[in-house]
Amino acid sequence: MSLAPRLDLRQTQSLVMTPQLQQAIRLLALSNLEVEGFIAEEIEKNPLLDSGGSDDGPPEEPAASPTEASGPASADELIVNGGGDGEALDVDFASESFIHDGPTDAIGGLDGGLSLSGGASGGGISEDGLDFDSFAGPETSLGDHLLHQAGEVLDGPDLFVAAHLIDQIDECGYLGASLLDVANRLGVPLAQVERVLGTIQTFDPTGVGARNLAECLAIQAREADRYDPCMARLIDNLDLVARGALPQLKRLCRVDDEDLADMIRELRNYDPKPGCRYGGESAQAVVPDLFVARRGQGWAVEINAAxxxxxxINRSYYVELATGNRDKASKAWLSDCLASANWLVKALDQRQRTIIKVASEIVKQQEAFFLHGVAHLKPLTLARVADAIEMHESTVSRVTSNKYLSCARGLFELKYFFTSAIQSSDGGDAVSAQAVKSAIKALIGAEDPKKILSDDTLVDLLNARGFDIARRTVAKYREALGIGSSVQRRRQKALEGVG
Known part of the structure; x- marks a missing residue:
């Protein structure tokens, strides 16, 4: 066998993901708000792309690409073929079906939605309304609030120490640094740091600057003039309060049942996280990507076009650039921009079609849920939906990621409708895990405080309702719902009865 170097020709097959293919896959997994940010970036990079919300001139029509589209391709076909040469979309952007921004705009017809019995899919956008959140002033952070108070009562070295301590206070209002470490770092006496911390602990909100929960509650008790020896012992034994050890607490605090109940009631009125009143991020409402509404005997599924x-695609600008004297490099760049713009428009349109198709099948499979509630939620898998709409399972997975559906029963993530199956104890149809969780939550919510239901009892009650479920599964679902064990609930009920 010769070991000399030589050249060979070999033919192999490999899957190459073009930039256009990667873009199509990425768009499927993005929510509507994330797509909005993605489009803004593309508009900055591509001069041929334009936002339709501008009133600076007449609206431009989508530019035709060098190749004519033979018809709308499915999402799987786009991914498999990976056609990045750019195809024209036969889309009427002036149609009314592109100006609805909610189900209420389609009252009296199905122009803005897709009916399972055969309607038109909606897509597009209307003029944005007022953003009332923009009128809100910036919130004062906890650090700024404390520094403002420190500047009014402290000066010189004490103000410098206070600024350093305030910088070490977390968002909940607790001081996480060691006072000795602070004193060594700043080169000041420990007594001075303790004195400054005592001043900070008098600031608003009451309880800020505490080093632990007990100190935080003690500060608030002093402010309320309730920090007597009995309350001090109660605060020093918060672990017994958490366990509901009422007889031990009565002996330690040397009080009767009535006084202990009053002390616990007072303790509940205190704020364990005083710093959270300031500087917290404003809660962002989840914006639905889809609307589902009842329309006669069927359902209307509509993209949230808002x-x-x-x-x-700015056709006039493209013609202006194309007709000028340009070198080969400029013409090639312009062709690339046109192909990229055409592909983006087509990918966005196909994304909406795919989302509508998947959501419509989900509504069809889970119609009992939309009519009667979570107890009628059926087991559903991605593969079942993919087979029904003749798409790949990975495509359905991307479509249902980070997307929310709004209906008469509330706002739900699309993943919510995919649950595992629990076999029926009477041999009937299987039920979904969400239905079992709902039943567990209802049973525990209605339990007698004097007769707390154990997991074994819950298993018997669920079996009586037709759910064939094991005890460990009940415990897993209970913990997933954030519900404590029977022992924890019994202690909680005892404290509630005392308070």
């Missing part, structure tokens, strides 16, 4: 910006 969160999808309108994207157009």
């Amino acid at each position: 969160t999808l910006p309108r994207v157009l």
Whole structure:
């Protein structure tokens, strides 16, 4: 066998993901709000792309690409073929079906939605309304609030120490640094640091600057003039309060049942996290990507067009650039921009079609849920939906990621409708895990405080309702719902009865 170097020709097959293919896959997994940010980036990079919300001139029509589209391709076909040469979309952007931003805009018809019995899919955008959140002033952070108070009562070295301590206070209002470490770091006496911390602990909100929960509650008790020896012992034994050890607490605090109940009631009125009143991030409402509404005997499924910006290709600008004297490099760049713009418009349109198709099948499979509630939620898998709409399971998985559906029963993530199956004890149809969780929550919510239901008892009650479920599964579902064990609930009920 010769070991000399040589050249060979070999033919192999490999899957190459073009940039256009990666873009199509990425768009499927993004929510509507994330798509809005993605489009804004693409508009900055591609001069041929334009937002449809501008009133600076007449609206431009989507530009035709060098190749003519033979018809709408499915999402799987786009991914498999990976056609990045750019195809024209036969989309009427002036149609009314592109200006609805909610189910109420389609009252009297199905123009803005897709009916399971055969309707039109909606997509597009209307003019954005007022953003009332923009009128709100910036919130004062906890650190700024404390520094402002420190500047009014302290000066010189004490103010310097206070600024350093305030910087070490977390968002809940607790001081996490050691006072000795602070004193060594700043080169000041420990007594001075303790004195400054005592001043900070008098600031608003009451309880800020505490080093632990007991100190935080003690500060608030002093402020309320309730910090007597009995309350001090109660605060020093918070572990017994958490365990509901009422007889031990009565002996330690030397009080009767009435006084202990009054002390516990007072303790509940205190704030264990005083710093959270300031500087917390404003809660962001979840914006639905889809609307589902009842329409006669069927359902209307509609894209939330209010969160999808309108994207157009600036045809006049393209013609102006194309007709000028340009070198080969400029013409090649312009062709690339046109192909990229056409592909983006097509990918966005196909994304909406795919989302509508998947959501419509989910509504069809879970119609009993939309009619009667969570107890009628059926077991459903991604593969079942993929087979029904003739798409790949990975496509359905991407479509249902980070997307929310709004209906008459509330706001739900699309993943919520995919649950595992629990076999029926009477041989009937299997039920979903969400239905079992709902039943567990209802049973525990209605339990007698004097007769707390154990997991074994819950298993018997669920079996009587037709759910064939094991004790460990009940415990897992109970913990997933954030519900404590029977022992924890019994202690909680005892404290509630005392308070």
